[in-house]
Amino acid sequence: MDVDVIVRNAPFIFGGLYLTVQLAVFAIGGGLVLGILLGAARLSRQPWLYYPVSGYVHFFRGLPLLLVIFWLYFLIPVITGRNLNEFAAAVIAFIVYEAAYFSEIVRAGIQSVSRGQRMAGLSSGMTGVQTLRHVILPQALRTMVPSLVTHSVVIFQDTSLAYVIGLREFLRRVNLVDAREARSLELYLFAGLVYFILCSAGTFTGKRLERKNRERKVR
Amino acid sequence: MGLLNYQFDWSVLWRAPYGQMMIQGIFTTVHLSLIAWGLALVLGILIGVLRTQPWLPGRIFGAAYVQIFRNTPFLVHLFFWYYAAPLILPESGQQWLYDTVPNYAYWAGVAGLGMYTASRVAEQFRSGFSSIPADQYRAAYASGLRTFQVYRWVIIPYGFRLILPTITTEFLTCFKNSALTMTIGVMEITHTAYYIDSFTWHGLETTTAASLVYLTIAWTVIAVMGQVEKRVYIPGQIRKAG
Numbered sequence: 001m002d003v004d005v006i007v008r009n010a011p012f013i014f015g016g017l018y019l020t021v022q023l024a025v026f027a028i029g030g031g032l033v034l035g036i037l038l039g040a041a042r043l044s045r046q047p048w049l050y051y052p053v054s055g056y057v058h059f060f061r062g063l064p065l066l067l068v069i070f071w072l073y074f075l076i077p078v079i080t081g082r083n084l085n086e087f088a089a090a091v092i093a094f095i096v097y098e099a100a101y102f103s104e105i106v107r108a109g110i111q112s113v114s115r116g117q118r119m120a121g122l123s124s125g126m127t128g129v130q131t132l133r134h135v136i137l138p139q140a141l142r143t144m145v146p147s148l149v150t151h152s153v154v155i156f157q158d159t160s161l162a163y164v165i166g167l168r169e170f171l172r173r174v175n176l177v178d179a180r181e182a183r184s185l186e187l188y189l190f191a192g193l194v195y196f197i198l199c200s201a202g203t204f205t206g207k208r209l210e211r212k213n214r215e216r217k218v219r
Numbered sequence: 220m221g222l223l224n225y226q227f228d229w230s231v232l233w234r235a236p237y238g239q240m241m242i243q244g245i246f247t248t249v250h251l252s253l254i255a256w257g258l259a260l261v262l263g264i265l266i267g268v269l270r271t272q273p274w275l276p277g278r279i280f281g282a283a284y285v286q287i288f289r290n291t292p293f294l295v296h297l298f299f300w301y302y303a304a305p306l307i308l309p310e311s312g313q314q315w316l317y318d319t320v321p322n323y324a325y326w327a328g329v330a331g332l333g334m335y336t337a338s339r340v341a342e343q344f345r346s347g348f349s350s351i352p353a354d355q356y357r358a359a360y361a362s363g364l365r366t367f368q369v370y371r372w373v374i375i376p377y378g379f380r381l382i383l384p385t386i387t388t389e390f391l392t393c394f395k396n397s398a399l400t401m402t403i404g405v406m407e408i409t410h411t412a413y414y415i416d417s418f419t420w421h422g423l424e425t426t427t428a429a430s431l432v433y434l435t436i437a438w439t440v441i442a443v444m445g446q447v448e449k450r451v452y453i454p455g456q457i458r459k460a461g
Contacts (some may be wrong), residue, residue, distance in 0.1 A: 002249065011431045024451070026256065046365060048409040058438075059434065060393075061437060062434045062437035063395065063430055063433050063434065064394075064395040064396065064397075064398035064399075064409060064433065065395075066398040066399055066401070066409055066431060067398055067409045067412070067426060067429055067433065070413055070426050071423075071427065071430060072421065074416070074422040074423040074426055075423055078225045078423055081224065157291070157292035157293070158292070160292045160294045160295070161294065161399070164401075164402065164413075171292065171294060171295065171298075175298065178302060184298075184302035184303040184306055185236060185303040185306045187303075187306070188295060188298050188299045188302060188303045189299075189303070191295050191298075192287075192295045192296075192299065195290065195291045195292055195295060196287065196290045196291050199289075199290035199291065200286070200290045203286075203290055
């Protein structure tokens with residue numbers, strides 16, 4: 001074991017972690033906003049809204065994220081006529097893909113709110129959108145949050161895939177250091193450990209929120 | 220507008236030598252994910268059983284296994300099996316490994332994917348096993364079965380039927396995750412689609428075709444498993460609508 005290789009390359013490797021976090025923040029934020037819109041649309045009774053959005057969700061849930069990254073990487077220049085930088089391409093791929101997963105969490109969360117709530121909202125004179133905004137979503141969010149946190153941890157791990165289009169995030173930099181120093185065992189164990197610590201914090205938070213929800217329900 | 224300027228050339232999908240590469244890629248994706256899935260099922264059931272048994276070391280091992288895999292990216296595991304794991308062996312062992320296993324990347328991919336999926340399968344089985352009423356266990360023990368037999372004949376068949384829908388989802392996750400083995404050089408369909416781009420500049424066509432392959436297989440599995448679920452569903456259970 002040669003821990004020195006990690007110390008020597010720490011600034012380089014942790015510079016990549018910064019990019020990883022950046023990518024995760026964009027992916028989670030954008031994916032969540034689009035996911036809420038898609039989730040709400042899937043509960044709509046309008047066929048022109050329901051069918052295309054359901055198609056979208058089933059389409060992306062059937063594909064590997066890695067392939068979607070490549071696909072958009074090839075497709076975007078064809079549509080726009082110019083090349084996109086890798087970071088923007090990766091962010092778009094993550095948002096488009098993860099929104100499909102978020103939308104399913106959102107849909108399940110909204111469906112968990114009892115129907116009486118919606119009827120009460122409508123009968124008090126609010127429009128459908130107002131009921132969703134002021135009555136349904138605040139309650140649904142509470143049940144959704146643990147799953148959203150858990151899925152955010154998954155997204156954080158998925159950012160490691162962005163390296164296939166040349167983004168030098170955390171794992172890619174570990175990979176590069178390994179290519180130069182040939183210290184695979186130390187480097188990959190270290191990478192695993194870093195991810196493990198960061199993700200455990202997320203998983204733990206999700207578990208705690210879930211327990212809180214359960215306690216609230218019992219009372 | 221770029222779309223008007225782009226010259227589509229769909230013949231890269233069947234033109235020699237690319238057509239054959241695409242077919243090869245599809246087959247590699249299918250058998251790699253199937254072998255990994257077999258490994259994941261066996262390991263997953265084993266860990267699921269360990270986690271629901273009173274034996275403390277087994278429970279700790281099971282919990283640690285699931286925690287480690289859940290909180291690290293699959294890619295790290297692949298890199299570990301491909302680059303780092305052989306280094307644990309002594310020099311002669313490494314030599315033996317590279318000599319006797321010509322496509323080491325493939326088997327590293329199978330091992331990584333199988334073990335990673337096993338952690339998710341184990342969680343499903345654990346929740347399945349613990350949702351089985353305790354009376355089932357008692358009845359099985361009371362009829363004279365030993366622990367192994369209780370699981371073999373009562374709990375696992377029952378649990379399997381309970382969690383079949385989520386197991387289907389896990390299989391599809393395993394199938395989709397097989398794409399990541401391209402990062403260690405396995406020539407499955409995603410890698411092939413990307414690879415052909417480097418000769419032809421027609422990656423858009425090949426990745427579109429690869430997408431259709433994934434969707435066709437995924438949707439076929441969902442349709443077939445929907446039928447299987449209907450057939451093996453446990454009377455009295457609440458069934459999913461639609």
